[in-house]
Amino acid sequence: MKQPHHPPIDGIGLTEVLGALSDPVRLSIVATLADGEPRSCGAFELPVVKSTLSHHLKVLREAGIIASRMDGTRCFLTLRPELEDRFPGLLAHVLRLAGQTSPAA
Amino acid sequence: MKQPHHPPIDGIGLTEVLGALSDPVRLSIVATLADGEPRSCGAFELPVVKSTLSHHLKVLREAGIIASRMDGTRCFLTLRPELEDRFPGLLAHVLRLAGQTSPAA
DNA sequence: TTCGATTTTCGATGAATAACGAACATAATA
DNA sequence: TATTATGTTCGTTATTCATCGAAAATCGAA
Numbered sequence: 001m002k003q004p005h006h007p008p009i010d011g012i013g014l015t016e017v018l019g020a021l022s023d024p025v026r027l028s029i030v031a032t033l034a035d036g037e038p039r040s041c042g043a044f045e046l047p048v049v050k051s052t053l054s055h056h057l058k059v060l061r062e063a064g065i066i067a068s069r070m071d072g073t074r075c076f077l078t079l080r081p082e083l084e085d086r087f088p089g090l091l092a093h094v095l096r097l098a099g100q101t102s103p104a105a
Numbered sequence: 106m107k108q109p110h111h112p113p114i115d116g117i118g119l120t121e122v123l124g125a126l127s128d129p130v131r132l133s134i135v136a137t138l139a140d141g142e143p144r145s146c147g148a149f150e151l152p153v154v155k156s157t158l159s160h161h162l163k164v165l166r167e168a169g170i171i172a173s174r175m176d177g178t179r180c181f182l183t184l185r186p187e188l189e190d191r192f193p194g195l196l197a198h199v200l201r202l203a204g205q206t207s208p209a210a
Numbered sequence: 211t212t213c214g215a216t217t218t219t220c221g222a223t224g225a226a227t228a229a230c231g232a233a234c235a236t237a238a239t240a
Numbered sequence: 241t242a243t244t245a246t247g248t249t250c251g252t253t254a255t256t257c258a259t260c261g262a263a264a265a266t267c268g269a270a
Contacts, residue, residue, distance in 0.1 A: 002266085004218090014203050019127035022120045023258085041217060052259055054218055059257095073216045073267045087202050097192050098119050106237080109248095128228085146247065157229055159248055164227090178237050178246045 004061060004068045004075075009082045012064040017087060020063035026056050027098055030065060030079065034095050038069075038076040065091070109166060109173045109180075114187045117169040122192060125168035131161050132203055135170060135184065139200050143174075143181040170196070 021027055025046055032044060041053060048056070057077065060066040064083055068075045083091060126132055130151055137149060146158060153161070162182065165171045169188055173180045188196060 013129075014199070014206055015127045015129055015132060018123045018199070022124035022127050024118075024120050025258090027120060042215095048258085049260060050217070051219080051261075055258075058218090070217090070266090073214095075217070087206075089198060090202060093194060093198050094119070094123070097195060101119055101192075107235095130228090147245095153228085154230060155247070156231075156249080160228075163248090175236090175247090178244090180247065 003070055004058075006067055006080070007062055007064055009064040009080065009086045012086065014087065016063050017065065017083070017090065020059050020065055021094055023056070023059075025053075026060055027094075029056060029060060029077075030091070031095055031098055033066065033077060033079050034091075036078070038078045040074040040076060042074075106175055108175055109163075111172055111185070112167055112169055114169040114185065114191045117191065119192060121168050122170065122188070122195065125164050125170055126199055128161070128164075130158075131165055132199075134161065134165060134182075135196070136200055136203055138171065138182060138184050139196075141183070143183045145179045145181060147179075 021030065025048060028046060029044060033039060041050070041057065044053065046053060057066065057068065061068055064080055064086070067078050067080045069078075079091070126135065130153060133151060134149060138144060146155070146162065149158065151158060162171065162173065166173055169185055169191070172183050172185045174183075184196070
């Protein structure tokens with residue numbers, strides 16, 4: 001049961017976070033997780049195959065935005081609360097704008 | 106005196122804006138322009154050559170973030186105020202965080 | 211231990227990106 | 241008109257990125 005690597009958020013730069021959010025698939029993932037409910041990979045309905053989804057999850061994880069916890073054959077994904085300490089209000093602001101301008105998948 | 110093309114901001118997506126801001130050089134350009142003073146290209150002190158700077162300015166312009174006005178042999182750059190209508194508070198929020206976490210070039 | 215479910219990793223590919231120097235375009239000025 | 245100043249465009253290179261399918265890894269259950 002190897003848990004994936006989560007970088008310390010203090011080492012993460014703003015440009016990396018913005019870059020991670022600058023993709024529609026990833027923004028959709030983050031928007032889905034914003035309700036606080038942990039979800040497994042399979043719970044996302046996105047127009048990409050599994051391996052591509054896995055790639056996007058890795059990008060989000062290495063940008064300090066999401067956390068993955070392995071549990072059996074599944075992984076549970078959540079937003080990382082520490083991101084709020086590092087960049088207060090950023091995620092909420094972006095998600096609010098995303099919800100207004102696109103129908104939030 | 107050909108003026109460069111500025112896309113209508115209504116056609117610009119959030120992911121494109123975030124993508125444009127997800128580069129240190131471009132974020133620095135935007136931060137410099139945030140005081141409202143128009144500046145020419147040469148007014149930026151950045152670790153890139155002219156042509157690369159021109160490239161980054163084009164990316165920012167096509168993302169609806171900055172406007173260029175040609176005047177003689179120079180161009181004057183400003184932030185586009187309409188961006189605030191499309192994505193209220195976004196630029197200010199990002200710049201505030203950028204100012205806290207990096208010494209703002 | 212064998213099978214099925216879930217996710218990651220690998221390898222490949224095509225597109226996009228950042229960077230540079232050189233050449234070009236344009237406008238003000240000598 | 242020739243020169244200078246300022247930016248842009250072009251061609252190139254190297255890197256990164258998004259995507260896919262196939263294979264591998266991991267774990268639970270039969």
